[in-house]
Amino acid sequence: MYAYLISGDNKKLSVLEILSLSKENRFILDKKIVLISKPVDFRRICYTKKSYRLIGIFDYKDNLEKSIAKININKFYKKNFSVRKVVLTSKYVPSEKDLSSIIWRRLSKPRVNLDNPATKFEFVFTDKKIYLLLLLFEQNKKNMLSRWPQNRPAFHPTTMTPLFALMLVNLSGAKKGNILMDPLPYLAQYKGSC
Numbered sequence: 201m202y203a204y205l206i207s208g209d210n211k212k213l214s215v216l217e218i219l220s221l222s223k224e225n226r227f228i229l230d231k232k233i234v235l236i237s238k239p240v241d242f243r244r245i246c247y248t249k250k251s252y253r254l255i256g257i258f259d260y261k262d263n264l265e266k267s268i269a270k271i272n273i274n275k276f277y278k279k280n281f282s283v284r285k286v287v288l289t290s291k292y293v294p295s296e297k298d299l300s301s302i303i304w305r306r307l308s309k310p311r312v313n314l315d316n317p318a319t320k321f322e323f324v325f326t327d328k329k330i331y332l333l334l335l336l337f338e339q340n341k342k343n344m345l346s347r348w349p350q351n352r353p354a355f356h357p358t359t360m361t362p363l364f365a366l367m368l369v370n371l372s373g374a375k376k377g378n379i380l381m382d383p384l385p386y387l388a389q390y391k392g393s394c
Contacts, residue, residue: 201254203333204234205286205324207247214247217370221245231288231326242337246366252322252333259329260291265302268332273306276321276334280313284335286324293325 206214215229221240228235235254242251255276258267283300287293303321304310320335 202236202239203252203254203324203331204236204240204245204248205250205252206232206234207249208232209247213367213371217245217247217367220371220373230328233288233324233326233331242339244366244370246339246363246370249339250322250335251337252335254331255321255334256332257329258332264294264330265305268302268306271306271332273303274308277307277310277319279318280311281307281319281321282312282314282317283321283323286322289325289327291325291327293323299323 204218206218211229211232215227215234218234218236218240219225219227221244222236222238224236224238226236234248240248240251242248245251253276255273256268256271258264281303283296283303285293285296285299300312304312322333322335324331324333
């Protein structure tokens with residue numbers, strides 16, 4: 201299973217983009233976590249903040265340490281690790297230090313690296329569940345800032361943000377090398393006749 205932390209901009213469009221890219225039609229949505237069985241080419245996805253491999257799902261009533269002890273964490277571990285948490289609930293959640301200690305005790309040769317870890321474990325806390333995830337990709341949108349409409353030499357009121365434009369391409373199902381036509385320039389000549 202794979203998990204995706206979507207942005208809060210538009211949940212429906214975010215989920216549709218993931219489903220379009222994965223060619224999957226079944227999913228679970230819990231707050232801003234989307235679970236599907238197939239991976240997505242995370243380099244193309246734009247309305248998703250992080251992409252993960254699902255390690256485990258736990259209930260709040262479960263003893264977290266005992267539940268994690270049933271999972272072979274070592275098969276996800278490479279060289280060193282860090283643990284982070286994403287909190288999407290108002291419930292009490294353990295500190296990153298406590299969560300790191302749980303993971304530390306499960307690894308055969310643990311080494312921590314907070315600056316550039318080879319293995320990035322993340323716990324996501326929602327109102328219903330606790331997810332233990334392996335971070336595969338984190339979106340860096342800084343490279344798109346230069347293409348933002350207000351950063352261009354000329355601005356037009358119908359200009360889309362690069363993220364929204366990419367999301368529309370993703371929803372269309374277009375693949376690399378396909379031609380996608382923008383109908384707006386052609387429709388403008390028929391203005392007022394519709």
